[in-house]
Amino acid sequence: MASTAPLAEIFLVFLKVGLFLFGGGYGGLALLHKELVEIRGWISDEEFVDIVGIAESTPGPVALNSATYIGYKLSGLLGSIVATMGVAIPPYIVILLIAMFLRPYMDTEIAKVVFRGINAAVVALILYALLLIGRTTLTTKTPPFINVVATAIFVVGFLMLWLLKVHPIYIIAISTTVSVLVYIVAKL
Secondary structure: OOOOOOOHHHHHHHHHHHHHOHHHHHHHHHHHHHHHHOOOOOOOHHHHHHHHOOOHHOOOOOHHHHHHHHHHHHHHHHHHHHHHHHHHHHHHHHHHHHHHHHHHHOHHHHHHHHHHHHHHHHHHHHHHHHHHHHHHHHHOOOOOEOOOOHHHHHHHHHHHHHHOOOOOOHHHHHHHHHHHHHHHHHHO
């Protein structure tokens, strides 16, 4: 763990992410990637995907877990606390304000129009995050340029979710088990 970013900058970056966490953590993944990988270069694409995988497999929101992990990677325990607070404070305040003041207006025509725009943007952000993670996870830099094992696990897992309606927890457990077994048996 190397201290590569000032605590104030870590806080401000994650505060910015927290302000735009529409659609939950998945909508925020595109923003996290843009800020942390593309703009600041604090982590690589591969590290980002690994962190998302860890954050996804631990209890709690993916953006919050990612912030905690990345903050620690950048500046230890204090970085972890600062990043987590930065990403958590804005949604907390927004929800509190909605609960206190905006609830009576949530069923109005203008609210419906605003949420239509937000929801459409969230779908775009989630699709973008999917493509970023898919590019890093399902491809390689050497021929055949496709990670065959990861792609097979992805396809089978998706079909199990979509067609068989298998619970996501089982998909994670099965996928992890298959990946480990393929490595043990075939060293792939």
